[in-house]
Amino acid sequence: MKSLFSITACIVNLSIFLVFTAAAQNPEFPWPEGKKMAISLSFDDARASNPSPGATLLNEYGVKATFYVVPASMERDIPGWEMVVDTGHEIGNHSLYHPCSGNFVWSRNKALEDYTLERMRKELIAANDEVERLLGVRPEVFAYPCGLTYVGKGERTQSYVPLISELFLSGRGWKDEAPVDPYYADMAQLTGMEMDNKSFEEILPLIEAAAENRQWLVLAGHETNTEGNQTTYLSMLRKLCAYANDPANGIWIAPVGTVAKYVNEKRAAMEGNLNIPGISRPSEEGSINLTAEKGKGIGPDIKYMPEWNAFGWFTAKDRVEWDLDLPKKGTYEVWMEWSVSDEEAGKPFLLTSGDQTIEGVVKPSGSWETFQKTKIGKLSLEADFNRIIVASGEEFEDGALMDLKALTLVPVGK
Numbered sequence: 453m454k455s456l457f458s459i460t461a462c463i464v465n466l467s468i469f470l471v472f473t474a475a476a477q478n479p480e481f482p483w484p485e486g487k488k489m490a491i492s493l494s495f496d497d498a499r500a501s502n503p504s505p506g507a508t509l510l511n512e513y514g515v516k517a518t519f520y521v522v523p524a525s526m527e528r529d530i531p532g533w534e535m536v537v538d539t540g541h542e543i544g545n546h547s548l549y550h551p552c553s554g555n556f557v558w559s560r561n562k563a564l565e566d567y568t569l570e571r572m573r574k575e576l577i578a579a580n581d582e583v584e585r586l587l588g589v590r591p592e593v594f595a596y597p598c599g600l601t602y603v604g605k606g607e608r609t610q611s612y613v614p615l616i617s618e619l620f621l622s623g624r625g626w627k628d629e630a631p632v633d634p635y636y637a638d639m640a641q642l643t644g645m646e647m648d649n650k651s652f653e654e655i656l657p658l659i660e661a662a663a664e665n666r667q668w669l670v671l672a673g674h675e676t677n678t679e680g681n682q683t684t685y686l687s688m689l690r691k692l693c694a695y696a697n698d699p700a701n702g703i704w705i706a707p708v709g710t711v712a713k714y715v716n717e718k719r720a721a722m723e724g725n726l727n728i729p730g731i732s733r734p735s736e737e738g739s740i741n742l743t744a745e746k747g748k749g750i751g752p753d754i755k756y757m758p759e760w761n762a763f764g765w766f767t768a769k770d771r772v773e774w775d776l777d778l779p780k781k782g783t784y785e786v787w788m789e790w791s792v793s794d795e796e797a798g799k800p801f802l803l804t805s806g807d808q809t810i811e812g813v814v815k816p817s818g819s820w821e822t823f824q825k826t827k828i829g830k831l832s833l834e835a836d837f838n839r840i841i842v843a844s845g846e847e848f849e850d851g852a853l854m855d856l857k858a859l860t861l862v863p864v865g866k
């Protein structure tokens with residue numbers, strides 16, 4: 453047994469291992485037909501150049517896009533917009549009046565700073581009704597005007613992302629700087645990367661980086677023409693469509709709603725077998741299940757094992773962290789679910805949360821394949837944010853501490 457000093461030193465030194473944050477051990481995202489990435493083309497505001505020459509050019513290549521419309525702007529060319537719908541493009545909602553910050557002088561009389569959530573809700577539904585009246589289709593996807601996601605001002609500011617999450621399959625931003633991670637992304641906050649006034653040679657590096665990381669690149673533009681402000685160039689679109697249609701490039705190009713539904717289906721099918729670190733909250737009965745899927749493995753050798761839904765734990769330098777959000781403070785019994793072979797059993801572990809520590813010894817579970825569940829102690833947790841860390845209780849050179857599947861926190865009394 454090492455001295456208490458070395459245990460303390462071990463904890464102090466944990467911070468330097470942050471650089472070893474385990475790379476996700478998730479499988480590559482399964483895009484259809486073995487493709488490497490997805491691209492969605494999207495155009496905002498229902499600009500005059502969108503039906504023609506925009507949609508007609510895309511139709512030459514069989515590429516379907518998403519047009520986020522402000523319904524009143526379509527009224528000057530209903531036949532054009534009917535053609536857009538009839539040729540298989542998606543119509544999205546871009547609000548009824550395009551409210552943005554009052555810092556835009558043109559938006560001062562419809563400033564988001566003067567909106568409430570209820571007014572926004574009514575207008576979003578009215579915009580959907582209006583699109584349906586004009587074109588016979590009801591939008592399922594939304595793009596935030598100006599990419600802004602708030603209503604109100606100062607202390608009364610509120611996000612309208614939850615409203616978009618409730619009413620739509622997805623919400624897209626504007627002038628974002630990273631593509632969508634299909635495993636991680638919040639559908640109500642899809643990133644939108646600008647394609648206006650860019651050549652294909654300027655867009656290509658974004659595509660190549662997204663393919664490398666198996667991501668979803670949602671490109672956002674406005675007019676579709678040969679020149680002008682806020683204009684996606686036809687020459688760029690021609691090259692992009694040809695590139696995306698070349699099977700050698702492994703690209704799935706489809707409207708935002710089509711890709712969003714596909715991603716949701718794949719995520720649901722893989723639920724429980726992916727490590728997506730995130731914040732944990734109590735169930736309705738009040739207990740909190742800290743699963744390996746939600747934990748953050750940190751250290752040189754720790755691995756998430758999807759076949760076991762557990763962290764494989766190899767060295768004394770590894771740890772797992774879980775973040776929790778609690779509605780109120782309380783005391784919890786802590787249960788641990790683990791496995792270990794008889795040869796590796798018996799090493800000390802430490803569970804810490806703030807200044808509280810639970811010390812224990814990893815008891816034999818029967819084998820690496822046999823998981824056991826046992827009560828290891830009690831913790832008092834604060835309301836709001838808490839972090840729980842499980843690590844080795846001492847340095848050891850060879851072997852493994854345990855495989856860790858989950859912690860369960862069960863509330864004690866009231």
Ligand SMILES: [Zn+2]
Nearest residue numbers: 496497597598
């Ligand atoms: Zn817009």
